Amino acid sequence: MIPAAFEYARASSVEEASKLLNKYGEDAKVLAGGHSLIPLMRLRLAQPKALIDINGIKDLDHIKEDGHKLRIGALTRHVTIQNSKVVHEKLPLLAEVAxxxxxxxxxxxxxxxxxxxxxxxxxxxxxxxxILDAEIVTNQRTIAAKDFFKDLFTTPLAADEIVTEVVFPVANGPHKYIKFRRRLFDWAIVGVAAQKMNGGWRIGLTNVGPTPVRANAVEEALKTGAKPEEAAQHASDGLDPAGDLRASPEYKKHLARVLTKRAIQQAQGQ
Ligand SMILES: Cc1cc2nc3c(=O)[nH]c(=O)nc-3n(C[C@H](O)[C@H](O)[C@H](O)COP(=O)(O)OP(=O)(O)OC[C@H]3O[C@@H](n4cnc5c(N)ncnc54)[C@H](O)[C@@H]3O)c2cc1C
Incomplete structure (x- = not known):
């Protein structure tokens, strides 16, 4: 389908983008890679009156080491993260995920x-x-990841707020991300991340609810010496995933347990 009519403006700085967003208010949307926004516009599920293109803001495309942090600019493409030497060295889980x-x-x-x-x-x-306690930096403030993902497609971003960076801690210990999907390149039916950091495990789940989930019960069980297969049984504790065309809620919970076990074991090199 063809999107509804919209105005288009290209910003060359964050300040300019913010001014343009202010001008159009709630009716405007930032355009970055366009790979979520444009499909929604073509289906007319989104009908912004104006698109503010930020692709010309070169400062937003960066990967910077900053002590024990890695600062990833908002406009950094997935392929750049996937191939980045510094990401491979300092946060290999992120390169794997990209x-x-x-x-x-x-x-x-x-x-x-x-x-x-x-x-x-x-x-x-x-x-x-x-799971890594990353920070989302905008042109107005810094928001902890745990406070950012509020609900499905819902964040605290204001209409004129622009994400400028995501700041991750360095973590280069054992790690694994497993995505269960029907076909190569599909979105995750369920995904599980495991990262060892500061002597403990961080475990996270993708697509088992409206927001990402930290599997606290699994982390606790591992802390008290449970084996991966025992700890992973807690991966579905408290989950209430929605069913969809690809998986029922029960199947998603089953996947959460099985993939958690595999992610921890594979991170441990088993
Ligand atoms: C076929 C297909 C398969 C995909 N598979 C996956 C997958 O497996 N895993 C996955 O994670 N993603 C997947 N995606 C989504 C892809 O990663 C998108 O690129 C991503 O969701 C949106 O990034 P974008 O740069 O394209 O943003 P856009 O589509 O340009 O924007 C998306 C939304 O974010 C807002 N926005 C963008 N940048 C900013 C900013 N800096 N500040 C404030 N608001 C901003 C926009 O206004 C819009 O509302 C897939 C997409 C397609 C088309």
């Missing part, structure tokens, strides 16, 4: 900021941001 996002075309265009701002339950980076 390589699992969609297909080549999606990875060439889609951006870190776009995935985070879109807050799709099946988005892969939000799970990593949540």
């Amino acid at each position: 390589g699992e996002v969609g297909d080549n075309q999606v990875r060439n265009m889609g951006t870190m900021g776009g995935v985070v701002a879109h807050a799709d339950a099946a988005g892969d980076y939000p799970t990593i941001a949540l």
Whole structure:
């Protein structure tokens, strides 16, 4: 389908983008990679009156090491993260996840900021941001990931607020991200992330609810010495996933348990 008519403006700085967003208010949308927004517009599920294109803001495309942090600019494409030497060295889980996002075309265009701002339950980076206590930096403030993913497609971003960076801690210990899907390149039916950090495990689940989920009960069980297969039984504690065409709620809970066991074991090299 063809999108409804809209105005288009290209910003060359964050300040300019913010001014343009202010001008149109709630009726405007930021355009980054366009790989979530444009499909929604073509289906007329989104009908913004104006698109503010931020692709010309070069400062938003960066990967910077900053002490024990890694600052990923909002316009950094998935393929750049996937191939980044510094991400491979300092946060290899993120490089692994970036390589699992969609297909080549999606990875060439889609951006870190776009995935985070879109807050799709099946988005892969939000799970990593949540379990690693990442921070979402905007032109107005810094928001902890745990306070950012409020509900399905819902974040605290104001109409004139622009994500500028996502800041992750360095974590280069054992890790694994497993995405269960029917076909290569599909979105996750369920995804599980496991990262060992500061002596403990961080475990996160993708697409088992409206927001990413931190599997606290699994982390606790591992802390008290449970084996991966025992701890993983807690992965579905408290989950109430919606069923969809690809999986029933019960199947998603089953996947959460099985994939959690596999993710921890594979992270441990088993
Ligand atoms: C076929 C296909 C398969 C895909 N598979 C996956 C997958 O497996 N895993 C996954 O995680 N994603 C997947 N995606 C989504 C892809 O990663 C998108 O690129 C991503 O969701 C949105 O990023 P974008 O840069 O394209 O944002 P856009 O589509 O341009 O924008 C998305 C939303 O975020 C807002 N936005 C964008 N950037 C900012 C910013 N800096 N500040 C404030 N608001 C902003 C926009 O206004 C819009 O509301 C897939 C997409 C397609 C088309």
